Amino acid sequence: MHFYSHTTTLLSAYLEDEYGLKTQSKDYSFQPTRKEFEGNYTLVVFPLSAKAKKKPEDLAKELGDYLQIHSDYVDAYNVVKGFLNITLSLQFWRDSLLSFEDIELHFQHQDNKGKLVLEYSSPNTNKPLHLGHIRNILLGWSLSKIKARCGHKVIKTQIVNDRGVAICKSMLAWKKFADRETPESSGLKGDHLIGKYYVIFDQALSEEYTVWQNTDIAEKVFNEKGEDIKEAFFKKYKNQYFNEYSALGAEVRKMLIDWEQGEPETIALWKQMNSWVYAGFDETYGKLGVDFDKTYYESDTYQLGKKLVDQGLEKQLFYKKADGSVWVDLSDVGMDEKLLLRGDGTSVYITQDLGTARIRHEDFSMHYMTYVVGNEQDYHFKVLFEVLKKLGEPYADGLFHLSYGMVDLPSGKMKSREGNVVDADDLIAEVIATATSSVSERGGMEDFSEEEKAENIRRIALGALKFHLLRVNPRKRMLFNPEESLDMQGHTGPYVQNAYVRIKSILRKVVEDFDADIADYLDVNTEEKELITLMLDYSKVVETSAAEHDPSHLANFLYQLAKTYHRFYHEHHIAKAESIYAKSFRIKLSKAVAAVLEDGMDLLGIAMPERM
């Protein structure tokens, strides 16, 4: 049992008896005692003294006296202003340490909190994954583990954006320029091959556009628009050019129409190229160590989305404009009107999201659904959630958008069009290369087989990358400096892993019996107390991370725990402790720390190496 609830129970009973005062747990503000004062936990008495109408210092003394007599866990206390500093008993430290023989017990009060569908990847099929996707994926993966630990049944999904203009561009470029190049013939990973043709298309279009700019038609358009600078105008006009004048644009649109009508050759090409892309994605997901329970495809869900819009129209939740387009009016919830279906009956972005949501409910009957998607889509999800509410979807109150900030590079914003992106596969290869050279410098894995060695290196490398991305509050835009991000010292994943590896190393050496009774260990020291105090917060930190959809709390907690262990390790001998009792206590303590570190890192999606 945690000291906070133990103490709160005692004190609230006392205050009720003595003052007729009804108190709630929020009236009891505990914190670890600051270093400069004597004690382990501090109760901030101001809120209570205000309620009891007593001087803070007097009440603090009174409560301290009461606890000292009535709690086996309180040895002594002192009062500084309105702060009651409590010194805990040996029994508290022992009981607490023993409670970590089974971490699960700390989570035991969790009930089944219902089914949560978690969408944490939504790739487009026209280009490979990049650093932004990695942040997205790692956040979602960690969240899925944290939510599951806190009592949810989690269903992990992705939505693949496999239709539309973008993929047609890749298809057309491949058809025109690829000479039937395949992943096999080129040695290129499937998603990179498709990405290559997406870029080639854009280059071809730019060339076509440049030529066009010198035609009479272009001159006429420019003059009609009445702009000043020709260059600036044509930069802005490119998209419209694509839609109105471009021959390539016309071909792409033709292809899109063929696709929608199921023209066999186009469908065959589409399937062929998608299969390459999916193989590529799967490889990247595999390297990151993530998977999905179910994959949804836009091409399967957008039709249902249209149906839902029609149904909403019948129920007069939506309305139709003269041109046949369908809209929803969200002014009742402070937003404006939003298009749900184009005049020609084709779907827009939100249409398929409506369909996907419905299909997921048909598949899983979930109570909650969380989308891990970048904050550029905040408005889209506000609208989507409101529309789902209007449609009366049963899970509509359980919707959440985990909106994370963009990842910037030292050179500025990542822009795929300008080639200023960090490719996911390249990045993973790079961290592994860094870790490999680091290991070969240090040595220490000589007795490992090549496979074991590679696996350890992989864990260290991925640990560095994942921890780096997860230790930052998801909401915040973050800067990714490739050099620092591959760091393995200081506030990093490998630092946390190293604490674990140190413990494992000790445990390998301590083979003789160390099972002396820890009750005979009377001199529990500061570092030991700090470690136990920290670990007692573990389950609460996980719950906070779950509630706030924010793994960074957990990551920072684990760093703190590892840091405290490193200091403890340095200050005190474990295998060669001063007494058999001290040794026994420290071995148990080290095992507990290792267990918490391993469990917590697993919730971040980070595996522990055996050696480093």
Next chain:
RNA sequence: GGCUCCGUAGCUCAGCUGGAUAGAGCAACUGACUUCUAAUCAGUAGGUCGGAGGUUCGAAUCCUCCCGGAGUCACCA
């Protein structure tokens, strides 16, 4: 312009449901490896918590206004 998010050490980030003298890492400097593996530890230095008001026993934290940055407000996704 409206709305949303962000602003803490030179850099990257914690702390934000109000609590004691604001913390880490990196970079800089000093020291600790015949020791349970130094991917570690100890220390020095580094701050007007964007600014101004307000709320109160107490504000980095809550409220208002202002400044700066980003995103969004598409029959794009």
